[in-house]
Amino acid sequence: MAPIDPQPGIMDIALYQGGKSKVEGVTNVVKLSSNENPFGASPAAKDAVARSVHELHRYPPTDHEDLRRAIGEVHGVDWERVICGVGSDEIITFLCQAYAGEGTEVLYTEHGFAMYRISALAAGATPVEVKERDRVTCVDNLLDGCTDKTRLVFIANPNNPTGTMIGMAEIERLAEGLPDQCLLVLDGAYAEYVEGYDGGAKLVDMRNNVVMTRTFSKLYGLGGLRVGWGYGPRHVIDVLNRVRGPFNLSSTALAAAEAALRDTAYAEKCRNDNTRLRTILSEALAEHGVPCDTSVANFVLARFADQQEAEDCDLYLQKQGLIVRRVAGYNLPNCLRITVGDEPSVRRVAYCIGQFK
Numbered sequence: 329m330a331p332i333d334p335q336p337g338i339m340d341i342a343l344y345q346g347g348k349s350k351v352e353g354v355t356n357v358v359k360l361s362s363n364e365n366p367f368g369a370s371p372a373a374k375d376a377v378a379r380s381v382h383e384l385h386r387y388p389p390t391d392h393e394d395l396r397r398a399i400g401e402v403h404g405v406d407w408e409r410v411i412c413g414v415g416s417d418e419i420i421t422f423l424c425q426a427y428a429g430e431g432t433e434v435l436y437t438e439h440g441f442a443m444y445r446i447s448a449l450a451a452g453a454t455p456v457e458v459k460e461r462d463r464v465t466c467v468d469n470l471l472d473g474c475t476d477k478t479r480l481v482f483i484a485n486p487n488n489p490t491g492t493m494i495g496m497a498e499i500e501r502l503a504e505g506l507p508d509q510c511l512l513v514l515d516g517a518y519a520e521y522v523e524g525y526d527g528g529a530k531l532v533d534m535r536n537n538v539v540m541t542r543t544f545s546k547l548y549g550l551g552g553l554r555v556g557w558g559y560g561p562r563h564v565i566d567v568l569n570r571v572r573g574p575f576n577l578s579s580t581a582l583a584a585a586e587a588a589l590r591d592t593a594y595a596e597k598c599r600n601d602n603t604r605l606r607t608i609l610s611e612a613l614a615e616h617g618v619p620c621d622t623s624v625a626n627f628v629l630a631r632f633a634d635q636q637e638a639e640d641c642d643l644y645l646q647k648q649g650l651i652v653r654r655v656a657g658y659n660l661p662n663c664l665r666i667t668v669g670d671e672p673s674v675r676r677v678a679y680c681i682g683q684f685k
């Protein structure tokens with residue numbers, strides 16, 4: 329029997345190859361490739377996970393009310409307009425399922441996060457990439473890229489993999505200039521690393537065409553439990569809740585996320601340590617002749633002379649037991665993205681890059 333074909337577009341999605349981090353024959357391997365919190369989750373979150381084992385036989389709550397209320401309190405947003413998902417990946421998926429589809433376009437920049445394209449294709453929509461020379465001109469590029477078929481425009485702020493940030497005035501200009509049928513999605517996966525930044529929550533409150541996505545995978549150190557959330561106008565959250573499965577988040581994940589969120593002292597400590605260590609890392613790399621983009625996130629984008637040098641350095645680091653991320657797939661062939669680790673890892677990666685040079 330001939331294989332049954334999937335929907336058009338599905339086979340254009342490349343199988344995910346990242347996250348594999350095996351280095352043979354090297355001990356003391358450090359993974360600096362997935363922008364994880366090197367200090368781990370808050371002790372309060374770990375306790376919550378331990379307590380949750382007593383409820384494993386129960387289905388989790390479907391409305392996520394406790395976590396949404398906590399998000400409302402800690403982030404100063406209206407909890408009734410919060411939706412929780414299996415990582416912010418799932419919120420991106422919901423947005424594409426609900427708003428994109430055959431005959432529509434989903435827009436993002438050439439250095440935009442990989443899930444935008446995957447979710448667009450999976451929903452049957454056409455992904456459209458615009459150029460991005462830097463984070464100021466990309467707003468014009470996105471506006472120019474809109475057509476009457478564009479339904480979603482994704483922009484991560486701070487951006488992955490550059491780590492750079494675009495000012496709110498520019499984001500507002502983007503929201504203002506979009507065609508009527510189009511939603512702006514502000515992806516704030518790294519927003520918590522920027523002190524005082526609300527990820528665009530106030531803009532969401534001011535407009536009816538802006539949605540924000542956030543995650544517990546980065547500053548809160550819960551990548552393994554997969555919890556993210558979205559914040560948007562009431563009508564958008566209502567739509568997204570219709571495509572959300574009733575039990576999408578486990579009770580363990582919900583409990584851990586709420587505990588992590590409420591441990592604000594731990595989150596603040598992680599943010600401050602990240603800022604300090606990021607400076608050490610980027611200054612050391614610059615001294616070794618490898619400039620980094622000005623990052624406000626928990627990683628730096630190291631720019632090498634050319635693709636060959638970036639690949640050689642990546643292999644050299646692997647042999648030293650250091651795993652960083654090649655970002656050629658983001659149209660940045662001469663770059664490596666390096667997560668800000670704990671202090672020994674930061675010093676080790678800086679030292680090894682110095683040796684390589």
Ligand code: PMP
Nearest residue numbers: 415416417441488517543545556
């Ligand atoms: N957006 C951006 C920009 C990211 O870098 C990531 C994680 N790499 C995500 C969204 C998704 O994160 P998660 O699904 O773990 O919340």
